[in-house]
Amino acid sequence: MTTATATAPTRTADGAIAFTDLTGFSEFTAISGDEAALELLSAQERMIREALGRRGRIVKNLGDGFLLWFRDPCAAVETSLALQEVFEEQSFEHDMPLWVRIGIHYGRPLRHGRDIVGHDVNVAARIVDLAQTGEVLISQACIEAMHRALPGVYFDEVGPAVMKGIPDAVTLYRAVRV
């Protein structure tokens, strides 16, 4: 008898886990057509890659969103805020609805090839569900993991969230530039 083998995740990837979600993409595609939709997705990906540089990496493309990973939680917040500013500017100036929500959590996901998996990834996915378009919503764990102050950034508590499949309530904060 042979035993099925699988690639076992063996190492953790301590860091900030960020989900982005482009809202209204289906409606935009229906109204503006496939070419415009593809252009929107390409613009989003280009802006994300430019903002990331070497500070983080795209773990995977989720269709109209991305899963990102940063070793440094401060870099995750700074990059996300910079991204939202670019998205906002492009949205209004170029009639391109880059209405993106970003949710960030810090934890110890397991590496699974190029992917990351685990409870902390699930928490980050739940956080982005509660974020507004244009907003960077982060968990208390992410704030606690920051090793330095972020000049000009303020964290506004938005309260506890009880999330499906997550045993403990997660206190969330909105990251705001002041």
Add this chain to the structure above:
Amino acid sequence: MRVLTVSGKVTVIGEDRSDLDIEPDDRYVDTVDDGRVVEARARSKNLTIRVPAGMNVSVGTISGDVHIEGTLGSIKISNVSGKIEIDRTTSDADIRSISGSIAVSQCGGRCYANTKSGRIELGHVAGAVNAHTMSGGIEVGTAGADDVNVKTISGRVSVYVDPGRAPRIRLRSISGKTRCECMQGTDFEIKASSISGSIEVQER
């Protein structure tokens, strides 16, 4: 006051009293954050909590309706589904839902309201407004003292401005109509965007 539940309706009543009253009796109550916050937890029961008027309240639940009566201070609410209804707050409100509707009669500070597939109704907001929904309509009454930012994918947007205030208007809808019937100026900014919904701004 912090309330955490999984399901069941949560009712918080701000009234002229100095103590807290929490029903039913078989719920978990504790003080947290160095005694600064009273935390009530219940798994799947309806909770009714009476608090002193003006108290700050936060509620986190998965599938329960949340109903806030009377006058409270700052309010922070998140749920996955279920209606969220707020009577009056003298301070800021931050309300987030995934598939529930949001209704606030009067907000004395800034108001953030966000839902994925519900309607948002903000009767009168004294401060800045940020209201976003995907498939529901948005109706906002603003005092015109601070900026209003509204986004919806497919719902209709209506913004009502207090008389005498003249906003700078930035309206954008890809396939819906936009209309402004109020005096324009530089008192504050109204920025409203939609993909397929119509947008109208008018004096109250």
